[in-house]
Amino acid sequence: MHQLWNKIFQPTSIAPLITFRVLFGAMMFFSTLRFWLNGWIEENYINPNFHFKFYGFSWVTVPSPTLLYAIFIVTAFAALAISLGFLYRWACVTFFLLFTYIELIDATFYLNHYYFVSLVSFLLIFLPANRNRSLDVYLGLTKRKTHVFNWHIWSIMLMLSIVYFYAGIAKLNYHWLIEAQPLKIWLAAHTHLPLIGSFMDDNWLAYAFSWGGAIFDLSIPFLLLIKKTRRIAYLLVIFFHGFTSWLFPIGIFPFVMILSTTIFFSIELHERIWKIARNKDEQQITIGKSVRVIVRSFLIVFFGFQLIFPFRHLLYPNNLFWTEQGYRFSWRVMLMEKAGYAQFKVYPKNDNQYIIINNADYLTPIQEKMMATQPDFILQYAHYLSSLYKSTKNPSPKVTAFSFVSLNGKGSQRYVKEDVNLTEIENSLKPIDWLEKY
Amino acid sequence: MMNLIHKTRVSNFKLLNSSLFCLVTLNLLLLSSCKKDKKNDDITKAEFNKSILLENIANNVIIPRYDSLKFIVSNFNQQIQALSQPVSANDLIEAQISFKSAYQTWQLCSSFDFGPAESIALKGSINTYPCDTLVIKSNITSGSYNLGAASNLVAIGFPAVDYLLFHNNVNLLVDYFNDNAIGANRLQYLKDVVANANQQVELVANQWNSSYKTTFLAANGTDVGSSIGLMVNALNMDYEKYIRDGKVGIPLGVRSLGIPIPGKAEAIYSQHSLVLLKTSVTGLQNYINGNGSESGIGFDDYLDHLEAKHGSELLSNKINTQFSSVITKIDALQASIDVEVLNNQSKVQELYDEMQKLVVLLKLDLTSALSILITYQDNDGD
Numbered sequence: 179m180h181q182l183w184n185k186i187f188q189p190t191s192i193a194p195l196i197t198f199r200v201l202f203g204a205m206m207f208f209s210t211l212r213f214w215l216n217g218w219i220e221e222n223y224i225n226p227n228f229h230f231k232f233y234g235f236s237w238v239t240v241p242s243p244t245l246l247y248a249i250f251i252v253t254a255f256a257a258l259a260i261s262l263g264f265l266y267r268w269a270c271v272t273f274f275l276l277f278t279y280i281e282l283i284d285a286t287f288y289l290n291h292y293y294f295v296s297l298v299s300f301l302l303i304f305l306p307a308n309r310n311r312s313l314d315v316y317l318g319l320t321k322r323k324t325h326v327f328n329w330h331i332w333s334i335m336l337m338l339s340i341v342y343f344y345a346g347i348a349k350l351n352y353h354w355l356i357e358a359q360p361l362k363i364w365l366a367a368h369t370h371l372p373l374i375g376s377f378m379d380d381n382w383l384a385y386a387f388s389w390g391g392a393i394f395d396l397s398i399p400f401l402l403l404i405k406k407t408r409r410i411a412y413l414l415v416i417f418f419h420g421f422t423s424w425l426f427p428i429g430i431f432p433f434v435m436i437l438s439t440t441i442f443f444s445i446e447l448h449e450r451i452w453k454i455a456r457n458k459d460e461q462q463i464t465i466g467k468s469v470r471v472i473v474r475s476f477l478i479v480f481f482g483f484q485l486i487f488p489f490r491h492l493l494y495p496n497n498l499f500w501t502e503q504g505y506r507f508s509w510r511v512m513l514m515e516k517a518g519y520a521q522f523k524v525y526p527k528n529d530n531q532y533i534i535i536n537n538a539d540y541l542t543p544i545q546e547k548m549m550a551t552q553p554d555f556i557l558q559y560a561h562y563l564s565s566l567y568k569s570t571k572n573p574s575p576k577v578t579a580f581s582f583v584s585l586n587g588k589g590s591q592r593y594v595k596e597d598v599n600l601t602e603i604e605n606s607l608k609p610i611d612w613l614e615k616y
Numbered sequence: 617m618m619n620l621i622h623k624t625r626v627s628n629f630k631l632l633n634s635s636l637f638c639l640v641t642l643n644l645l646l647l648s649s650c651k652k653d654k655k656n657d658d659i660t661k662a663e664f665n666k667s668i669l670l671e672n673i674a675n676n677v678i679i680p681r682y683d684s685l686k687f688i689v690s691n692f693n694q695q696i697q698a699l700s701q702p703v704s705a706n707d708l709i710e711a712q713i714s715f716k717s718a719y720q721t722w723q724l725c726s727s728f729d730f731g732p733a734e735s736i737a738l739k740g741s742i743n744t745y746p747c748d749t750l751v752i753k754s755n756i757t758s759g760s761y762n763l764g765a766a767s768n769l770v771a772i773g774f775p776a777v778d779y780l781l782f783h784n785n786v787n788l789l790v791d792y793f794n795d796n797a798i799g800a801n802r803l804q805y806l807k808d809v810v811a812n813a814n815q816q817v818e819l820v821a822n823q824w825n826s827s828y829k830t831t832f833l834a835a836n837g838t839d840v841g842s843s844i845g846l847m848v849n850a851l852n853m854d855y856e857k858y859i860r861d862g863k864v865g866i867p868l869g870v871r872s873l874g875i876p877i878p879g880k881a882e883a884i885y886s887q888h889s890l891v892l893l894k895t896s897v898t899g900l901q902n903y904i905n906g907n908g909s910e911s912g913i914g915f916d917d918y919l920d921h922l923e924a925k926h927g928s929e930l931l932s933n934k935i936n937t938q939f940s941s942v943i944t945k946i947d948a949l950q951a952s953i954d955v956e957v958l959n960n961q962s963k964v965q966e967l968y969d970e971m972q973k974l975v976v977l978l979k980l981d982l983t984s985a986l987s988i989l990i991t992y993q994d995n996d997g998d
Contacts, residue, residue: 366922367838367987370666379922427839427989517984519976527873534870536861582976584984589926589934590976 186329186477187470189461192310193448194331194441199307201437202298203261206273209430210254219250222287226542228562229284230555232506233607238282249276260302263312265319267303274299285555286548290511291431294341297484298438301337304476305330311452325460329473334441336481339399341435344488344509346395353499353514354392358384359586360515361391368425394418402442415439426512494609499585500616502552503609518550518593520581522560526567529576535563551583553594553610560600577601585616664921666836669906669913670843674832676908679824681724681899686821692718693814696807701800703793705786712781716888719774723896727854727903730846731832732823738816745775745862745882752776752805759801763812772809775883780806782885840989848915848988852979855900860971863893867957868964876961878954889953894946901939904978915982924985931981938974945970 213219223229224243231238241249253276259269278296281288307330308314309323353359358381365387366379377383394414401411419432449455491504498505499514523532537546541559549555560577567575576599582590591614594600598612692714699707722742729739748770755761755771763772780802783789793799793806824832835843861870867881882889906914916932924931945967949956957964 363922363985363987370836370838515984515987517980519980521972531873533873534865536871538857580972582980584980587924587985589931590980 183474186327186332186473187465188328189325189463190328190331191445191449191454191456192306192324192326193445193452193454194443195305195307195326195334196311196452196454197443197448198334198438198441199263199266199302200261200311201440202302203257203259203269205430205434205437206257206277206295206299207254207261209434210250210257212430214250214254219246221542222544223280223283226284226545228540228545228559230286230545230549230558232282232285232288233554233605235282238279240283249280253277253280260299263308263314264317266308266312266314270299270303274303284545286545288506289429289431290341290507290509291429291434293507294337294434298334298337301333301480305333310454323460324454324457325463327465329477331441333477333481334438335399335403337484338435338438338441339403340481340484341509342395342398345511346392346397348488348508348510348513349388349392349395353586354388357586358388360513361387363515363587364426391418402439405444408442408444412439412442422512428512431511496609496613497616500583501610501613502554503607514586516551516583516585518547518581518583519590520550520556520579520594522563523578523580524563524567525576525578526569526572528572532578533567540566550581553613554605556581556594557600557603557605561605564601574601591616664913664917666838666844666918667833669915669918670833670836672906672912673847673903673914674824674829676910676912677903677906677914678728679829680908681721682728682817682821682824685718685721685725686817688714688718688721689814689817693810696810699793699803699807701794701803703790703799703803705790708781708786708789708793712886715774715777715781716886716891719778719883719886719888720891720895722774723892724899724903726858726896727851727900728847729854730850732820732828734850736816736819738820739858740769741816742773742813743775743882744769744773745778746880746884747771747773747775747779749779752779756798756801756805759804761805761808763808773813776809777806777813778883778885780809782887838986838988844986845988848983848986851900851903852975852983855978856975859893859896859900860968860975863889863896863953864964864968864971867953868961868968869957870968876957878957881952881954881957883952884954887952887955890946890949890951890956893953894943897939897942897946901936904935915986919982919985922985924981926977926981931977931985935974935977935982938970938977941970942967942974 220243223240223246229240240246253273256269256273256276259265260273274296277292277299281292281296306323306326308320309326312320314320315322349355354361362381362384365384368378369375371378398411398415401407401414416436419436422428423432488504488508491498491508494501494503496503499516521537522535524535525532537549540562541549549559556579560579564575564577578597579594579600580596581593583593584590593613595612595614600612603612692711695711695714699711725733726739726743733739751768751771755768761768761771781789783792793803795802832843835841835846838844863882865871867877867879869876878884882892902908904915906912906917916936919932919935920930926934945963948963949960949967951959953964
C-alpha cells in the first residue's frame with residue numbers, strides 16, 4: 179500500500195489522458211447536441227410545470243427557457259473545448275457545473291451515466307489533460323509536457339472500474355441470480371429479432387445473460403488491467419455494450435463506456451496514436467511533500483466516498499428495490515423491472531369530499547411513470563398537489579394515494595398504505611414506514 | 617304485386633335491411649366472441665409468436681370492426697342524406713335506430729387510436745363529448761362552418777348527432793327540422809356532420825384494408841413504435857381516460873368533490889350510455905383476448921406464453937375475472953349513466969372502483985409483463 183502511494187507520483191506518459199480528453203469531450207459535445215435535437219430540453223425541462231428534486235437540492239430551480247438554451251449552448255461548447263484542450267481547466271469547471279446543474283433541475287431524468295459524467299468531468303478539472311495535443315499548448319497558453327503522474331490516469335481507470343465492479347456487486351441478489359429477473363421479462367420481449375429471436379424467451383438464456391452480466395461487470399476491470407487479457411477484454415466490452423444497446427433503449431451509455439475504456443490500452447498504443455515521444459528530462463520531475471499530502475487527501479476523500487456511498491442502503495431495514503432508499507448514485511444499472519400506477523385523492527375542504535387527480539394535468543408521461551415507482555417522488559408530488567388545493571380555511575389539504583407497484587414480474591401489489599395522509603409525511607432520510615411491506 | 621310493393625317501399629326495405637344487418641353484425645361481434653373455446657387456442661410455447669398475435673388481431677378483430685363500422689356508418693349516412701323536408705316522425709325514428717347502432721359500433725373501435733386513426737385524430741372528431749349545443753346552434757343559424765376546425769370538435773361527431781336527433785318529444789323534433797326559418801339549415805347541418813363522420817371512418821377503414829395492415833404486421837417488436845407497443849398504449853389510454861374517466865368517473869364527480877355532473881355523460885340525449893359503456897368494456901375484453909367472430913390468439917395467450925402471474929394466479933385469468941367484475945357492476949345499473957349518477961351514486965361508485973382495479977392490471981401488470989414502455993415520450997434508460 180505504501181508502495182502504491184508512492185507509485186501514484188511516478189511519471190508516466192500523458193498519451194492515454196489525451197485520448198480520454200479528446201473522446202470524452204467529443205462524446206459530451208455530441209450527446210448535448212443529441213439531447214437538444216431530440217427536443218428533450220423543451221420536453222424535459224421547459225414543458226413540465228412541476229419538477230422532482232433530489233434530497234437536499236430542492237433549491238435548484240429551472241431557469242427561463244432562453245437562459246436554459248443558453249446554458250445548453252455553453253455546455254456544448256465547454257465539451258468541445260475540453261476535447262480540443264482549449265482553455266481546458268475553465269472548460270472543465272464550466273462543463274462540470276452546468277452539466278450537474280441541468281441534472282439537478284429534475285430528478286426524473288436521473289441516469290447513472292449522467293452521474294458518471296458529472297464525476298468524471300469533476301475529476302478532469304484536476305488532471306493536466308491539456309498539456310499535449312491541445313489548443314492551449316498550440317496557442318502557448320500552457321507548456322507542452324509528455325509526462326503526467328500515474329494518479330492522473332489511474333483515477334480515471336479507478337472511476338471506470340468502480341462503475342463496473344459496483345454494477346456487478348449490485349447484481350449479486352436473489353432476483354438477478356436465482357430468478358434471472360428482470361432479464362427473463364426483458365429478453366422475452368425480443369422474440370421477433372432475426373437469428374437469436376427464437377431463443378429470447380428461453381429460460382436458459384435469461385440465466386446465461388444474468389450470470390454472464392454479473393461475471394462480466396465484476397471481472398472486466400481486472401481483465402482490462404492485465405496486459406495478457408486486455409485485447410479479449412476490450413472485445414467483450416464492445417460485445418456487451420453493443421448487444422445491450424441493441425436490445426434496450428439505453429441511449430449513449432454503451433458508447434460512453436466503449437470509448438472511455440480505451441484508457442486501459444497500453445501506453446505505447448496511445449503514444450503511437452498521438453505521435454508523442456516521451457521527453458527523458460521530464461522523468462526526473464518530483465513533487466513537493468505538501469502537494470503530495472493534498473493530492474492524497476483529495477483521492478482518499480473522493481474515492482473513499484465513491485467506495486462507501488453505494489453501500490448506504492445497508493443502513494435501511496427495508497427492501498432496497500421496494501423503497502429505493504439508497505438506490506441512486508450506486509451504479510445499479512438496468513437492475514430491476516419496476517412499474518407503478520398511482521392515483522391521488524385530494525381533500526380540499528374536509529376529510530370526506532375528495533377530488534381524484536388526473537396526473538396528466540400536472541406531470542409529463544415520463545414524470546408520471548417515474549413518480550409511480552419512487553417513494554420520494556410520490557411524496558413530493560403529493561405535497562405539490564396539497565399546495566395547489568390549499569386555502570386559508572385548509573392550509574394543508576389531506577392527500578392519499580391509490581398506488582400499486584409490480585416488481586420483477588411479481589404482479590401488482592399495493593404500494594403506498596391506503597389511508598396514509600401524505601401531506602403529513604416529511605421527505606427525510608429516515609427509513610420509510612408509509613409503504614406496504616414488499 | 618310483389619313488384620309494386622317492392623317499388624313503393626323500396627327505401628324502407630333498404631333501411632330495414634341495413635338496420636337488420638347492423639344488429640346481426642353487432643351481435644356477431646359482441647356475443648359470438650364472448651365464449652371462447654380454450655382448447656382451440658391453447659398453444660404450446662413453441663407455437664406462439666408475436667406475428668401470429670398481430671395477424672389475428674388485425675384480421676379477426678380490428679379490420680372486421682372497422683369494416684362493420686364503415687358499413688353501418690355509411691348506411692346511416694345514406695339514410696340521412698336521403699332526408700328532405702318535410703321530415704316525418706317515422707324518418708327520425710328510423711334514423712335514431714341506425715344512429716344508436718352506429719354509435720354502439722364505434723365503441724368497438726375507440727381503442728384503436730394509433731396508426732390511421734391517430735393520424736387523422738378520428739377519436740376526437742367522432743366522439744368528443746359533451747357536445748357544445750351553443751356552438752351547434754350558432755353553426756346552424758349562420759349556415760356556414762368548417763367542420764374540420766378545432767373549435768368545432770365540440771359540435772361534430774356522434775355527440776352532435778345525438779343532440780340533433782333526439783328529444784323527449786319526437787313531434788317537437790319533427791317541428792325543428794321542418795321549421796320555416798331554421799329547419800333547412802338544421803337538416804343540412806345534420807347531413808354535413810354525418811357525412812363528415814362517414815368520410816373519416818371510411819378513410820381509416822380503407823387504410824387498414826390496404827397499406828397500414830402491412831405496416832402493422834411488419835412492426836412485430838415490442839419497442840415504442842411497435843404494433844404491440846402502440847396497441848397496449850392506446851388501449852390503456854382509451855380505458856383509463858375515455859372509458860373509466862369519461863364515461864363513468866367524471867359524470868360521477870371524481871373531479872368535482874363527489875358532486876355528480878350528469879351533463880358530462882355520453883349520449884345524454886339518446887340516453888343509451890349504459891349500452892355504449894358495456895359495449896366498449898366487452899369490446900375491449902374481446903380485443904385483448906384476440907376474439908372476433910371466432911376466438912383467436914390474443915394478449916391473454918401472449919401472457920400465458922410468458923407465464924405472467926398475478927400472485928399465484930395466471931395474469932390472463934385475473935384480467936378476465938376483473939372484466940367480469942366490471943361487467944357485473946355495469947349490469948347492476950338500469951338507467952343511463954347521467955341518470956344513475958344522480959339516483960344511484962353509490963352503485964356507480966362501486967362500478968368505478970372495479971374499473972379502477974382493472975386499470976392497475978392493464979396499465980401495470982400487462983404492460984410490465986410484456987415489457988412495453990408506457991410512455992409516448994422518448995427517453996434514455998440505463
